[in-house]
Amino acid sequence: MTRKTSARLTARARSTVAAGLLAAACVAWSASPLADGGTGSPLALIVGISCGALAVTRLAVGDRVTDAGVFETRVDRIWRLLLEVLQAGPWAGGLVIAALALEALHPSRPWHTGLLAVALIAFLFAVHLVESGARPAALRPQLPVLAAGLGLLVLCCGAALLPAAGTGPASGLLRVFAAVAAVAAGALALPV
Amino acid sequence: MTTAMTIGHSETRTAVVTPGQPHQVELSWGPTRHARRLLTLALAGLTIAVLTRRAEFAATAAPALLLLAAWRQDRPRRILVSATLTARRMIEGEYAAVQVTVSGYGALAVELRIDPASAITPGPPGSAAPSGPSDDGPADDGPDRDAQPSLPFLATRWGRRQVGVLEITLRDRWRISEGRAAVPLPWIDCYPQPARQRSRVVLSRLPSRLGEHAARVPGEGSEFAGVRGFIPGDRQRRINWPATTRRGSLQLNTFAAERVQNVVVLADGTADVGSPGSTTSDLVHRGAAGTVRAYLAARDRVGFIAYRSQVSWITPGTGQRQFLRVMDAMLAEPGSWDERSGIRRLPRAALPPGALIIVFSPLLDNRLVGTLRDLRGRGFTLLIVDVLNADPGGGKDRFAELARRIWRMEQDAIRFSLRELGIPVVHWDGEQSLDEPLAPYTRRVMVSRR
Numbered sequence: 037m038t039r040k041t042s043a044r045l046t047a048r049a050r051s052t053v054a055a056g057l058l059a060a061a062c063v064a065w066s067a068s069p070l071a072d073g074g075t076g077s078p079l080a081l082i083v084g085i086s087c088g089a090l091a092v093t094r095l096a097v098g099d100r101v102t103d104a105g106v107f108e109t110r111v112d113r114i115w116r117l118l119l120e121v122l123q124a125g126p127w128a129g130g131l132v133i134a135a136l137a138l139e140a141l142h143p144s145r146p147w148h149t150g151l152l153a154v155a156l157i158a159f160l161f162a163v164h165l166v167e168s169g170a171r172p173a174a175l176r177p178q179l180p181v182l183a184a185g186l187g188l189l190v191l192c193c194g195a196a197l198l199p200a201a202g203t204g205p206a207s208g209l210l211r212v213f214a215a216v217a218a219v220a221a222g223a224l225a226l227p228v
Numbered sequence: 229m230t231t232a233m234t235i236g237h238s239e240t241r242t243a244v245v246t247p248g249q250p251h252q253v254e255l256s257w258g259p260t261r262h263a264r265r266l267l268t269l270a271l272a273g274l275t276i277a278v279l280t281r282r283a284e285f286a287a288t289a290a291p292a293l294l295l296l297a298a299w300r301q302d303r304p305r306r307i308l309v310s311a312t313l314t315a316r317r318m319i320e321g322e323y324a325a326v327q328v329t330v331s332g333y334g335a336l337a338v339e340l341r342i343d344p345a346s347a348i349t350p351g352p353p354g355s356a357a358p359s360g361p362s363d364d365g366p367a368d369d370g371p372d373r374d375a376q377p378s379l380p381f382l383a384t385r386w387g388r389r390q391v392g393v394l395e396i397t398l399r400d401r402w403r404i405s406e407g408r409a410a411v412p413l414p415w416i417d418c419y420p421q422p423a424r425q426r427s428r429v430v431l432s433r434l435p436s437r438l439g440e441h442a443a444r445v446p447g448e449g450s451e452f453a454g455v456r457g458f459i460p461g462d463r464q465r466r467i468n469w470p471a472t473t474r475r476g477s478l479q480l481n482t483f484a485a486e487r488v489q490n491v492v493v494l495a496d497g498t499a500d501v502g503s504p505g506s507t508t509s510d511l512v513h514r515g516a517a518g519t520v521r522a523y524l525a526a527r528d529r530v531g532f533i534a535y536r537s538q539v540s541w542i543t544p545g546t547g548q549r550q551f552l553r554v555m556d557a558m559l560a561e562p563g564s565w566d567e568r569s570g571i572r573r574l575p576r577a578a579l580p581p582g583a584l585i586i587v588f589s590p591l592l593d594n595r596l597v598g599t600l601r602d603l604r605g606r607g608f609t610l611l612i613v614d615v616l617n618a619d620p621g622g623g624k625d626r627f628a629e630l631a632r633r634i635w636r637m638e639q640d641a642i643r644f645s646l647r648e649l650g651i652p653v654v655h656w657d658g659e660q661s662l663d664e665p666l667a668p669y670t671r672r673v674m675v676s677r678r
Contacts, residue, residue: 126264129264132268136272136285140282140285144282144284146283150288153291160265170403181297185293189291190287192286216286216289219294
């Protein structure tokens with residue numbers, strides 16, 4: 037094995053470990069404290085842990101393709117089918133949905149949700165780096181956009197921390213639409 | 229080459245590419261897996277925000293939505309692709325490569341990957357040249373340039389087959405969108421790996437054609453045969469002076485004539501049993517290729533008979549070109565099975581008189597056994613290399629074992645009957661050199677009996 041290949045494998049292993057740690061952090065952060073969660077918390081937690089484990093396993097396995105040989109045994113066929121299911125499933129997306137659902141089952145805590153969003157974005161980029169085989173330096177052109185997005189995130193969380201402007205039932209919905217409008221305006225105004 | 233993505237054939241548009249000629253290939257664009265995951269995060273955050281009326285969940289969508297806003301529309305719809313094989317003919321176990329030229333992709337990153345066909349393995353990663361912009365920094369926005377990487381592949385089994393499909397993936401610099409195209413690669417002729425053989429079986433009677441084997445008759449060769457008395461008209465330079473001094477009369481050196489040998493190699497492809505990679509068909513063709521190469525190296529005239537569902541043959545010839553003709557005949561698809569096409573009597577055109585016939589066969593086809601008996605009856609000298617290395621499968625009970633014993637006895641009886649007719653049968657396991665089973669017949673000339 038050449039030094040270059042060895043370095044690539046080491047970098048891939050490092051990114052996989054980072055993605056695994058971030059996945060664990062996302063699930064643990066959104067689930068804590070477990071006692072405050074709603075009735076669906078245990079189910080969402082199980083889904084989150086399963087999706088996280090499968091996503092990391094999928095990254096470790098990679099895109100290895102096993103040919104269906106003519107003389108394939110039953111064990112080989114089952115193994116190949118399992119591998120195909122593992123590679124085809126949107127496990128990282130499942131973890132994102134499960135973590136957000138877990139967070140939503142807890143009482144409102146905007147700063148907590150903001151940190152979870154940062155961790156989820158970091159997890160998605162770690163997965164992307166492992167899949168593409170690119171180095172973290174490849175994300176440099178996206179840094180201004182990421183910074184703008186994180187700034188919007190902080191603004192929205194800060195707005196959510198402010199006391200409600202109105203007392204009617206629509207005040208919560210209005211705050212949501214205001215946040216969405218701010219995000220949409222930021223996206224449209226972005227000079228890409 | 230990276231193997232980050234497998235492209236389903238149904239999702240992509242294909243175009244047949246003539247080797248070496250650039251062709252326009254249409255791309256189908258879509259979001260990358262990374263973009264789909266970002267979209268999942270954004271939609272989940274917005275949905276939860278609306279359902280729970282909590283603005284902080286809308287905030288989770290902000291970074292993802294801003295990144296997805298970078299989806300640009302200035303993407304090429306078509307690119308120019310040409311694919312050339314470094315070798316159209318190869319031997320199983322050898323590496324070859326596909327030289328790919330891609331142009332018209334602008335500042336996008338190109339990823340090439342071979343989706344291999346059966347018995348083709350992509351080469352070791354890293355052996356191919358990198359393509360497209362580096363991942364270390366931003367992509368070049370400079371002029372369009374050609375990517376000319378080389379994608380190695382390994383043919384693991386002989387045969388005429390397609391290399392596979394070349395999958396081309398174009399990505400923007402943020403890897404948000406990707407364009408895909410699939411291009412079928414050309415066919416290759418993968419010859420069987422010739423078995424090792426250095427020694428050769430030589431017949432006692434050789435046709436009167438100039439060659440390299442020392443015959444029993446005197447002639448103009450270089451191998452010393454004996455001494456005889458001088459006859460007026462003999463060449464003086466051949467006088468053996470020590471013998472002349474001893475006997476008191478002029479003595480002359482005589483030399484053996486050098487003759488060519490006609491060899492016909494018969495490859496029995498009627499059965500294909502055994503473990504994958506070393507089936508009887510594999511051993512038959514590897515052994516036949518090794519023998520053809522060994523005799524052609526000795527400048528003998530070598531013919532070939534492919535004995536399959538239909539019989540085809542190549543008349544004896546010499547040289548490298550004959551070797552390639554024989555190899556091509558091995559790869560030729562046999563015609564469909566037809567009981568009437570099965571002939572027991574091989575035609576005279578395929579069998580020069582006095583030829584040595586070397587048969588590679590598992591001797592499982594009774595039709596072939598009958599043909600061999602007929603050849604022996606016609607006075608040909610035969611040598612059978614038995615390549616049967618497998619027993620019938622089945623259960624492990626008493627009756628299955630009994631059936632296997634009966635089958636083995638039948639096989640032994642077939643071989644015994646052939647030996648009784650004067651046809652030597654040697655066994656070759658496919659691992660060792662062919663010199664070992666043929667050793668009893670290569671140490672001295674093989675007497676051809678009528």
